[in-house]
Every structure is written in C-alpha cells, then in structure tokens.
Amino acid sequence: MSAPRPDLTIEGLGKRFGATVALEDVDLRVPGGSLVCFVGPSGCGKTTLLRVIAGLETPSEGRVLLGERDLTHVPVHRRDVGMVFQSYALFPHLSVAENVAYGLRIRGVAKRERLTRAQELLQLVQLPDVDSKRVSQLSGGMRQRVAMARALALDPALFLLDEPLSALDAKLREGMQVELRRLQRRVGITTIIVTHDQEEAMTMADLVVVMGDNRVQQVGPPLDIYRRPVNRFVAGFVGTNNFLPARVVEAGLVEVAGVRSPVAPDATLPSAGSELTVAIRPESLRLRQRAPASAALEGTVVFVRDLGRVVETRVRVREHELIVSGRGGFGEGESVWVELPEAGVMPLAS
Ligand SMILES: Nc1ncnc2c1ncn2[C@@H]1O[C@H](COP(=O)(O)OP(=O)(O)O)[C@@H](O)[C@H]1O
Ligand SMILES: [Mg+2]
Numbered sequence: 487m488s489a490p491r492p493d494l495t496i497e498g499l500g501k502r503f504g505a506t507v508a509l510e511d512v513d514l515r516v517p518g519g520s521l522v523c524f525v526g527p528s529g530c531g532k533t534t535l536l537r538v539i540a541g542l543e544t545p546s547e548g549r550v551l552l553g554e555r556d557l558t559h560v561p562v563h564r565r566d567v568g569m570v571f572q573s574y575a576l577f578p579h580l581s582v583a584e585n586v587a588y589g590l591r592i593r594g595v596a597k598r599e600r601l602t603r604a605q606e607l608l609q610l611v612q613l614p615d616v617d618s619k620r621v622s623q624l625s626g627g628m629r630q631r632v633a634m635a636r637a638l639a640l641d642p643a644l645f646l647l648d649e650p651l652s653a654l655d656a657k658l659r660e661g662m663q664v665e666l667r668r669l670q671r672r673v674g675i676t677t678i679i680v681t682h683d684q685e686e687a688m689t690m691a692d693l694v695v696v697m698g699d700n701r702v703q704q705v706g707p708p709l710d711i712y713r714r715p716v717n718r719f720v721a722g723f724v725g726t727n728n729f730l731p732a733r734v735v736e737a738g739l740v741e742v743a744g745v746r747s748p749v750a751p752d753a754t755l756p757s758a759g760s761e762l763t764v765a766i767r768p769e770s771l772r773l774r775q776r777a778p779a780s781a782a783l784e785g786t787v788v789f790v791r792d793l794g795r796v797v798e799t800r801v802r803v804r805e806h807e808l809i810v811s812g813r814g815g816f817g818e819g820e821s822v823w824v825e826l827p828e829a830g831v832m833p834l835a836s
C-alpha cells in the first residue's frame with residue numbers, strides 16, 4: 487500500500503486583482519485521494535482558486551497547505567501538481583508518446599524508461615496504439631486524454647483540471663465524465679476539477695464545492711447539496727427547483743400559497759410569523775385530478791413538455807408557476823391539484 491495522500495487545506499483565502507475581488511474568505515478542506523469539483527457561474531472565482539492552489543497566482547491573504555506543508559509561497563514547479571486546461575496545450579510537433587513523456591524527459595528519465603511509462607499512461611487513459619501518432623491526427627476527446635496522461639506522468643500529489651471537458655460535444659462529454667471519474671479511482675490522486683456545469687460536478691465528485699459571488703456557498707457530497715441546499719443560490723444553481731414564498735406557522739410547519747405544509751424534518755425555521763422562501767423539487771410534486779387528503783395546491787396546467795422518459799408539466803398556482811416532473815397525463819388548460827411532498831418542503835435561509 488502506498489502512503490495515505492495528504493489533505494489539501496485552504497485557510498482564509500482571498501484574492502484581489504486591483505479593485506476586482508476574485509475570491510473572499512475561502513476555507514476549504516479537500517480530503518486526500520478524493521475527487522472534488524468546483525462549480526459555479528462564470529466569474530465566481532473557480533479558475534483563480536485553482537490557480538492559487540497550483541501556485542500560478544499568489545493569494546492576497548490566506549494559506550494553502552498540503553498535509554502540514556505550507557505551500558503558499560512555494561513556486562509552481564515545486565508544488566508537485568499535474569494540470570489540465572480546457573485547451574489541451576500539447577506540443578503539435580511531438581508524437582503522442584513524446585508529449586506524455588515530456589515531463590519525464592525534463593526530469594532526466596532515460597528514453598526507454600520514459601517511453602515504457604508513456605505506454606502505461608496511455609493504457610490508463612484508454613488510448614493504446616496511438617503513441618507514435620502526431621497530436622494533430624487525434625480528435626478533441628483523444629487530445630484531452632493525452633493531456634491527462636501527460637499531467638499524471640510524474641505521479642503528482644495534486645491533479646488539477648480547469649474545465650477539461652467543456653470543449654467537447656455533449657455526448658462525448660458525458661462519456662468522458664464517467665471515464666475521468668473511473669480514472670481517478672484507479673490512480674487515487676487527489677483531484678480538483680473546475681466546471682461551470684452542475685450536472686458534470688454531480689456526476690464526478692465525491693465533494694462538490696458550490697461557488698457564487700466569489701465565495702464558497704456550500705461544500706458537500708452531491709446528494710447533500712441537492713437535498714439540503716443552504717441558500718437560495720445553491721438551490722437554484724444545482725438542479726431545477728420551484729421557489730415559493732411562505733410564512734412560518736409554528737415549529738415544523740409553514741403556509742405556502744394558502745396551504746399548510748410540513749418542512750423537511752432536519753430543517754430549521756425562524757420564529758412563527760416570519761416570511762421566507764421554500765424550495766420544492768419538481769420530482770417531489772405529484773399531480774392529482776381531485777383534491778388529495780394531504781397538502782395540495784389547486785392550479786391549471788399551462789404547458790406540457792414530454793421528454794420521453796419523463797413529462798414536465800407547468801402548473802399555474804395563483805401568481806406562481808410550478809414545474810412538476812413525473813408521469814404527466816394532464817393536458818394544457820386542465821384543472822389539477824399539485825400535491826406537496828409528504829417529506830415536507832425545504833425552507834431557505836436567504
Ligand atoms: N488576471 C486577472 N486580472 C484581472 N482580473 C482577473 C484576472 N483573473 C481573473 N480576474 C477576475 O476575477 C474574477 C474571477 O475570475 P475567474 O477565477 O476566472 O472566474 P471563473 O473561473 O469562475 O469564471 C472575475 O471577475 C475575473 O474578471
Ligand atoms: Mg474559469
């Protein structure tokens with residue numbers, strides 16, 4: 487067994503470019519050997535955070551530690567990181583194997599040994615039999631695998647990828663998400679992947695770091711983030727949600743669009759009478775022809791979108807429009823009852 491991989495710790499990190507605040511108050515722990523995704527809208531600071539971890543940017547304040555070792559002022563070439571960018575940044579005049587072995591050559595590894603190692607790495611990224619080809623002969627997906635093999639050649643302590651799949655078309659991207667996840671499991675290297683695509687993050691990550699407004703908004707396993715978003719931003723960014731205004735009736739109970747509904751059992755509520763927003767996932771709502779015994783809202787179907795494996799029905803309830811996903815069976819203009827989730831609605835802090 488190899489030695490356990492150290493955790494990466496970010497403490498009180500901030501980064502400004504002149505008057506622009508790129509990152510504020512970032513505290514984060516990336517467990518050794520895990521795959522973590524930084525996700526958030528454009529401009530929220532994902533790339534900057536990755537570059538600070540890599541040593542390509544110096545933070546304005548705060549520290550970066552790998553295990554006990556303070557990396558904050560260690561230059562990039564001493565940090566033991568392998569990086570992959572959206573653009574492959576391969577050497578077009580070199581063969582695939584020479585690209586993969588490039589770092590080994592710089593380290594002075596003998597030719598035979600580095601070509602053997604390049605073959606192993608190409609196997610690892612599932613690209614055998616292309617080692618003598620030129621990079622220009624490969625497709626985009628293949629080039630990105632070569633870039634990954636090259637980044638892994640020196641067995642880095644950290645494997646950092648910035649939007650590595652965003653240049654690929656949708657079908658290929660989905661396949662590569664699964665492959666990248668499996669590759670990371672095989673090599674066990676602590677990996678951080680930046681993406682603006684929340685589904686991509688949910689597919690690959692052990693831990694998702696949701697960023698917004700140049701801060702970390704929430705950190706957690708994908709399902710926790712999905713089920714228990716800490717605020718309105720996360721609830722709206724990850725997956726689809728319905729938002730409704732509500733008022734607290736008593737402990738565990740709110741009134742939503744004139745109807746009383748329990749809140750999720752582990753959720754906390756402000757005092758009775760407080761106004762707040764609740765989030766309800768489309769798949770947790772049910773459409774009924776008649777009023778059910780449980781909490782339900784009366785409305786009218788305004789739009790139906792049949793996606794084959796699921797039907798998305800939009801229902802007007804008072805001045806709100808709710809998305810319900812499920813089996814469908816209701817046509818536009820029909821009156822329906824939207825049954826609220828038995829497990830309760832999710833109150834949001836802000
Ligand atoms: N080198 C730079 N000089 C000036 N501003 C920058 C620089 N790099 C990033 N920024 C700014 O910092 C913020 C965060 O950018 P970035 O980390 O690239 O976000 P993301 O990767 O999430 O899209 C943005 O407002 C961006 O314009
Ligand atoms: Mg970026």
